[in-house]
Amino acid sequence: MGYICDFCGEQPSVVYCQSDAACLCLSCDQSVHSANALSKRHSRTLLCERCNLQPAFVRCAEEGVSLCQNCDLMGHGTSTSNSTHKRQTVNTYSGCPSSAELSSIWSFFSQSPSAVESTCEQELGQMSINENMERTSWCRIENTISQNDTGLAEVNHDHNVDSRSTWGGSSIMQLGSAPQFLDQPAGTTDTLLTKLSCPQTKYPGVCEDDLYDDFNMDEIDLNLEKYEELFGVALNHSELFENGGTDSLFGTKHMSATDSNCQGAMVAEGSSRGPLNAIQPACSNAASIDSKLSSKTDSVLYFTARQDHSSFSFSGFTGESSRGDYQDCGASSMLLMGEPSWCPLSAEGPFPSATRSDAVMRYKEKKKTRKFEKQVRYASRKARADVRKRVKGRFVKAGGAYDYDPLNPTRSC
DNA sequence: GCTTCCGACTGGACCACACGCTTGC
DNA sequence: GGGCAAGCGTGTGGTCCAGTCGGAA
Numbered sequence: 250m251g252y253i254c255d256f257c258g259e260q261p262s263v264v265y266c267q268s269d270a271a272c273l274c275l276s277c278d279q280s281v282h283s284a285n286a287l288s289k290r291h292s293r294t295l296l297c298e299r300c301n302l303q304p305a306f307v308r309c310a311e312e313g314v315s316l317c318q319n320c321d322l323m324g325h326g327t328s329t330s331n332s333t334h335k336r337q338t339v340n341t342y343s344g345c346p347s348s349a350e351l352s353s354i355w356s357f358f359s360q361s362p363s364a365v366e367s368t369c370e371q372e373l374g375q376m377s378i379n380e381n382m383e384r385t386s387w388c389r390i391e392n393t394i395s396q397n398d399t400g401l402a403e404v405n406h407d408h409n410v411d412s413r414s415t416w417g418g419s420s421i422m423q424l425g426s427a428p429q430f431l432d433q434p435a436g437t438t439d440t441l442l443t444k445l446s447c448p449q450t451k452y453p454g455v456c457e458d459d460l461y462d463d464f465n466m467d468e469i470d471l472n473l474e475k476y477e478e479l480f481g482v483a484l485n486h487s488e489l490f491e492n493g494g495t496d497s498l499f500g501t502k503h504m505s506a507t508d509s510n511c512q513g514a515m516v517a518e519g520s521s522r523g524p525l526n527a528i529q530p531a532c533s534n535a536a537s538i539d540s541k542l543s544s545k546t547d548s549v550l551y552f553t554a555r556q557d558h559s560s561f562s563f564s565g566f567t568g569e570s571s572r573g574d575y576q577d578c579g580a581s582s583m584l585l586m587g588e589p590s591w592c593p594l595s596a597e598g599p600f601p602s603a604t605r606s607d608a609v610m611r612y613k614e615k616k617k618t619r620k621f622e623k624q625v626r627y628a629s630r631k632a633r634a635d636v637r638k639r640v641k642g643r644f645v646k647a648g649g650a651y652d653y654d655p656l657n658p659t660r661s662c
Numbered sequence: 663g664c665t666t667c668c669g670a671c672t673g674g675a676c677c678a679c680a681c682g683c684t685t686g687c
Numbered sequence: 688g689g690g691c692a693a694g695c696g697t698g699t700g701g702t703c704c705a706g707t708c709g710g711a712a
Contacts, residue, residue: 625698625699626697626698626699627680627681627682627697627698627699629680629681629699630679630680630681630697630698631698631699631700632699633679633680633698633699634678634679634698634700634701635699635700637677637678637679637699637700639677639678639700639701639702641676641677641701641702641703642676642677642700642701642702642703643675643676643677643678643700643701643703644676644677644678644679644699644700644701645677645678646677646678646679647678647679649678653701653702655700655701
């Protein structure tokens with residue numbers, strides 16, 4: 250990744266494709282992601298104009314630059330003079346949007362039409378932002394975040410807002426909803442009450458629809474090679490972060506755990522001012538609900554983090570750490586732009602059993618049909634394997650008898 | 663409650679060979 | 688130190704199969 254498009258190697262890269270982990274110019278973005286239905290689903294966003302390495306997280310209206318979380322924090326931290334800059338979250342998109350469409354997504358976006366118009370223009374009807382219209386609205390939603398006297402963030406929704414937040418693959422949280430303005434200094438993002446919630450599921454803490462798509466376990470890349478460190482022993486939070494677990498957890502490496510067992514009912518809560526809010530009861534419900542939702546083998550990934558006294562829990566394994574350990578944690582600045590949906594729960598739970606069973610059905614169906622994306626290291630080898638003839642799934646010598654030809658699946662000999 | 667059976671599910675192995683990488687000159 | 692050739696090891700996808708698990712009898 251870098252300043253130049255990873256695909257053509259000529260044009261300056263403009264967008265970042267999370268699925269491909271590639272920086273692309275608009276032209277290549279369109280050509281690459283118009284190749285097939287799957288590639289069209291790749292979620293892309295602008296590239297950070299400062300480091301040119303990470304997907305953009307916010308757009309600084311004052312400076313006119315798109316920034317990743319790190320650069321945003323560095324440039325707009327409380328200690329900087331730019332901390333009052335008004336910033337707008339950057340949407341992700343999928344499909345093959347035209348320049349006009351991109352402009353509608355990103356009001357600040359302007360690009361020579363010729364550079365954007367593509368062969369798949371006619372397919373704009375299939376275009377979506379954030380892949381799922383249910384979770385993304387085209388309308389401009391102005392969520393504002395401000396800090397109240399207690400130092401906790403308040404999120405104001407103008408209207409129905411899909412305010413979920415997701416964990417992206419490169420230490421960035423994918424803000425799925427429409428633009429949101431961050432009026433508070435970036436540095437205080439650490440101090441915000443931060444939660445991950447999934448309003449549309451009605452189930453606090455259970456991102457049923459997002460368990461895989463948005464939580465994107467394949468790409469978050471929690472490196473669980475050291476399983477023992479994470480689960481086998483009482484894990485100290487600080488250990489986890491100090492030995493690279495921070496990156497592993499929050500972004501730069503892949504979560505390669507047995508995906509089906511990693512369901513992201515996650516809560517991240519942070520506050521640096523005043524007494525900490527106790528983890529809301531709903532959080533614990535997240536686990537219980539999830540355990541209800543997921544039958545037997547499904548465990549819950551339940552994470553809580555507080556700045557001054559972090560607790561960490563993986564299905565019951567918890568660890569403690571002191572403040573500071575998590576200062577550099579990528580998640581420390583994670584924001585959730587949305588009304589916490591960890592709504593108070595009644596004794597019987599927050600939802601009727603019919604709704605629950607319906608959700609269970611949808612969850613299981615989705616789990617059933619889910620495909621685990623595999624990271625292909627060598628596209629050329631994949632291309633070759635894609636066209637190689639096989640016998641019972643095994644490659645055969647060139648010219649040999651075969652029973653399956655990927656190029657002509659109906660033909661066999 | 664215990665055992666057995668059966669279906670569903672999971673993960674690893676297998677295959678050929680182009681290509682990336684290392685080594686030696 | 689750079690360039691080149693040779694050789695080795697890796698990775699790719701569809702299918703099969705052994706092992707595991709859970710539910711039913």
